[in-house]
Amino acid sequence: MRTNKGIVIEANQKHAIILLPGGEYRKVRTGGKYLEPGDLYEQNATLLVKYAVAAVLVLTILVGGIDYHSVKAYARLGSDLEMGINRWGRVVTVEAKSEAARQILNAVEIENDKMEVAVEKIIRQAILDEKTSPQDVRRNLSVTAKEKEKQNPELEKKLQRAMEKGLEKAQPKANPGVDKKDQPKSEVKANPSVNKKTEPKAEVKANPSVNKKAEPKAEVKASPGVNKKAEPKAEVKASPSENKKANPKAKATQVGDGS
Amino acid sequence: MNRLVVDRESQIYQLLLDFRNGNKAALDDIFEQLMPFCLRVCSKTCGKYIYDNDDEASIARLALVEALEKFDPAKGTMMVFIGQVIRNRVIDYKRKEQKQSIISFKLFSRGEDRFEQEADESFFEEIIDSLARKQEIDALQGLLQPFNIAFHELPALSPQQDKTRLSAQQIARIIANDDELRNHLLKKKTLPLKELETSWQINRRLADRYRKYILVTALIYMHDFPLLQEYILPKKGGRADENK
Numbered sequence: 001m002r003t004n005k006g007i008v009i010e011a012n013q014k015h016a017i018i019l020l021p022g023g024e025y026r027k028v029r030t031g032g033k034y035l036e037p038g039d040l041y042e043q044n045a046t047l048l049v050k051y052a053v054a055a056v057l058v059l060t061i062l063v064g065g066i067d068y069h070s071v072k073a074y075a076r077l078g079s080d081l082e083m084g085i086n087r088w089g090r091v092v093t094v095e096a097k098s099e100a101a102r103q104i105l106n107a108v109e110i111e112n113d114k115m116e117v118a119v120e121k122i123i124r125q126a127i128l129d130e131k132t133s134p135q136d137v138r139r140n141l142s143v144t145a146k147e148k149e150k151q152n153p154e155l156e157k158k159l160q161r162a163m164e165k166g167l168e169k170a171q172p173k174a175n176p177g178v179d180k181k182d183q184p185k186s187e188v189k190a191n192p193s194v195n196k197k198t199e200p201k202a203e204v205k206a207n208p209s210v211n212k213k214a215e216p217k218a219e220v221k222a223s224p225g226v227n228k229k230a231e232p233k234a235e236v237k238a239s240p241s242e243n244k245k246a247n248p249k250a251k252a253t254q255v256g257d258g259s
Numbered sequence: 260m261n262r263l264v265v266d267r268e269s270q271i272y273q274l275l276l277d278f279r280n281g282n283k284a285a286l287d288d289i290f291e292q293l294m295p296f297c298l299r300v301c302s303k304t305c306g307k308y309i310y311d312n313d314d315e316a317s318i319a320r321l322a323l324v325e326a327l328e329k330f331d332p333a334k335g336t337m338m339v340f341i342g343q344v345i346r347n348r349v350i351d352y353k354r355k356e357q358k359q360s361i362i363s364f365k366l367f368s369r370g371e372d373r374f375e376q377e378a379d380e381s382f383f384e385e386i387i388d389s390l391a392r393k394q395e396i397d398a399l400q401g402l403l404q405p406f407n408i409a410f411h412e413l414p415a416l417s418p419q420q421d422k423t424r425l426s427a428q429q430i431a432r433i434i435a436n437d438d439e440l441r442n443h444l445l446k447k448k449t450l451p452l453k454e455l456e457t458s459w460q461i462n463r464r465l466a467d468r469y470r471k472y473i474l475v476t477a478l479i480y481m482h483d484f485p486l487l488q489e490y491i492l493p494k495k496g497g498r499a500d501e502n503k
């Protein structure tokens with residue numbers, strides 16, 4: 001173990017001035033050790049190594065921390081949600097530019113997540129909240145690298161790929177949700193108790209391609225309450241056997257005719 | 260055993276013989292010469308600075324008288340013997356003190372550990388060397404006073420780079436070895452910058468920037484400080500006169 005052995009020139013309770021071989025004067029911490037001028041002071045080299053290692057660690061953590069939080073690119077989901085991405089493709093800042101986006105962000109925690117995961121989380125939440133559909137998101141996806149990072153086109157491509165991946169991951173799970181959004185209306189509207197003649201009407205009117213104004217009509221028309229009035233008439237016309245029971249007069253005349 | 264110990268040993272032994280032959284005044288000389296050593300032994304044993312009027316100093320004085328009475332050259336080195344007697348008496352005193360008073364466990368345990376350690380010859384030799392170095396340091400401090408230089412300033416005023424430090428030491432050696440420059444330094448209490456620049460092509464900026472370091476180094480070279488000089492020589496096997 002290498003040591004620095006010097007002469008104590010001056011000493012007090014906390015510090016000492018030592019003269020090292022080679023003519024270097026150094027102020028050292030004595031750590032409460034009793035020293036007097038003239039004593040030899042041995043500075044442990046391992047102590048210096050420990051300090052150096054500690055300094056390097058602190059520096060690494062500090063620089064790493066700063067670098068981790070520095071935004072290298074911005075990813076936009078639609079027009080109202082912007083994520084700051086660091087060099088490792090992790091979300092370090094999130095900015096919501098609308099109330100809807102803020103609501104989504106309140107529901108999901110995406111900071112420090114990989115961009116792929118963050119995109120997946122946001123899209124799922126947006127679909128759940130019925131704020132958007134994957135198709136809308138896909139149309140409005142964009143990644144913009146910061147000016148300094150423009151020389152590195154790979155970064156933008158990498159982030160774009162990550163976004164696409166996140167979107168794909170969100171989609172298969174989101175599809176049943178999409179059906180629920182689009183189809184449940186038709187399912188509810190297409191009440192099983194409704195007769196066959198009214199069902200097609202409900203399906204057609206509940207079609208997603210049809211504008212929203214048309215939907216309520218479909219509901220009204222397909223409503224079982226409304227059909228109740230129509231049913232007896234239809235039954236009367238459609239089932240002659242039932243009519244026999246329902247109309248004793250007719251039966252009597254027939255019998256009378258027969259007799 | 261090193262030269263310093265041997266020199267001091269023979270000197271004090273001579274005084275002891277005088278005292279034993281009836282010269283009472285010799286005892287004062289012995290005390291004068293040995294008390295710094297005795298106090299340093301006390302300090303090292305107790306692990307704190309011992310002043311002249313502390314109890315431990317009185318114990319050391321009594322122990323010194325006891326050691327001088329009992330010393331037999333056949334038994335070994337005089338300084339080591341005196342040191343051992345003082346150390347034992349101080350340890351006895353400390354243990355007695357600990358038993359009588361209520362002392363925190365921490366202090367007690369620290370004291371116990373220190374007192375349990377056996378002191379060998381090198382322990383006392385190191386104290387003698389340390390006292391010799393202290394004498395040089397005290398003398399240097401006295402020399403630096405007219406220049407208004409304090410030791411605590413030196414770490415900040417010393418060159419940090421080895422190369423720069425070597426250059427500064429070289430300037431100091433030039434001053435120490437040249438009568439004219441040396442006289443200028445001692446008389447005017449400043450560095451002869453102009454002369455150094457013209458006659459020795461010394462970088463004036465460097466000399467001016469590290470003037471206090473150069474002054475201290477030159478004073479160490481100029482005076483008889485062999486122990487300190489060992490430390491201001493270049494690291495890689497160089498001697499002071501190599502660069503003359």
